[in-house]
Amino acid sequence: MVEELLTAAIAAGVGVAAYAVTAARVVKQYERGVVFRFGRLRRGVRGPGFTLVVPGVDRLRKVNMQIVTMPVPAQEGITRDNVTVRVDAVVYFKVVNAADAIVEVEDYRFAVSQMAQTSLRSIIGKSDLDDLLSNREQLNQGLELMIDSPAVGWGVQIDRVEIKDVSLPETMKRSMARQAEADRERRARVINADAELQASKKLAEAAAVMSEQPAALQLRLLQTVVAVAAEKNSTLVLPFPVELLRFLERAAPAAQPPPPPSPPAPPRVEAGPQDADGTGDRGPGGGPSRS
Secondary structure (H helix, E strand, O other), X not given: OHHHHXXXXXXXXXXXXXXXXXXXXXXXXXXXXXXXXXXXXXXOOEOOEEEEOOOOOEEEEEEEOOOEEEEEEEEEEEOOOOOEEEEEXXXXXXXXXXXXXXXXXXXXXXXXXXXXXXXXXXXXXXXXXXXXXXXXHHHHHHHHHHHHHHHHHHOEEEEXXXXXXXXXXXXXXXXXXXXXXXXXXXXXXXXXXXHHHHHHHHHHHHXXXXXXXXXXXXXXXXXXXXXHHOOOOOOOOOXXXXXXXXXXXXXXXXXXXXXXXXXXXOOOOOOXXXXXXXXXXXXXXXOEXXX
């Protein structure tokens, strides 16, 4: 009798142990457990730790609740200003509702990946090239909203979306380089012109001050000579001040205007000896006589 009881107790212990082994489940801290009983979803999600299920009746599905980093394959498209680009991105998301992530969508990772690729191509077609290169923060927010809208029903929350790189054709890169070079040259010319304008104003003020004191011009000339002589050149170029020429011009007497030319003398006619009647000697025929 004792042996039968002992055998029954051992058998019961072995059965309980076997049941515990088959029914015991361990859910990690970053996971949540979803239980299906005869294919129907059981209410309540199993938290982290030790839990039991009915062997052969319940089925436990574990869902990772960590943030998932998913790279989006590079998508090629044409921007709104007709430029062909190739853009890749990365999506950060996590599961916030384990039951919906299992029930509402077959594979939430694949669904998020496809939605991210479609949204990225849509963003490329709606944006200009300048926006893709310099206004990425706004594009990231728009891309996040486009992906997050359908993902809410899947129990998935989009944490962040970032555009990684924008690849341009080589011809477009050369064109942008030429444009940047031309813009820098334009700015350099504007800066030089502005500097010339400011220098001309300062020189005009300096000339006005020197004109009040003639000795200041001579002192400035001597300073220039000293600065040139400091270079230890064998030839010294001494500039001739223009003010000295003007002084000499003012000191010179005014030239007298030349007298007007005299009128030419009338032609001189020699007359013969006159007769008593006042006429000259005339020859035959009434003409003047010739001797």
